[in-house]
Amino acid sequence: MHWDDSQYAGFSDVKPWLIPTDQQTINVAAELNHGQIFNYYQQLIALRKSEPLISAGQIEMFLDDDPQVLAYRRFLPDHHQQILVLTNFYGQAHQINLNQWQGLPYEVVISNYQRTNDTVAATLTLQPYEALAIRINA
Structure with missing residues (x-):
C-alpha cells in the first residue's frame, strides 16, 4: 500500500522486499488531500446504508447483449420506486435504449x-467510463 510519497511509500522505514513504484503520484495521502475516488466510495457506502432499494432490493439485469454496458435495476416487490444502475466500461460514449422507462421522471x-x-x-x-444510478417511479 502506497501510504505517502516517501522513499518506501510510508510502508516501511527500511527497504522492503517489494520496492514501491509511482508512490510520488499514486498514494493514500494524495488521494485524501485532493483525490475523488475516496469521496466517491464514501458516497457509495452511505447509499448502501441508507437506501433500502440498494441494501435489500432484488436485482434484474437488462441490456444483456450490450458488450460495453453493465445495466441492472434494483427493486422491491410491491414498491413503486426502482433504481437503474448503468455503467459504461469503455473509453467511448455509448448510447443505450431505455424505451421501457421512457417518459418517467428520474x-x-x-x-x-x-x-x-x-x-x-x-x-x-x-x-466514457460513466457510472450512473437513477431513481424512477414506475
Missing part, C-alpha cells in the same frame, strides 16, 4: 459525471 442517485434530474428518454448516452 432523480440522479449518484454519478461520476455532472447529471441533473430529468425525464427518461428513449435513448441515453453514457459518457
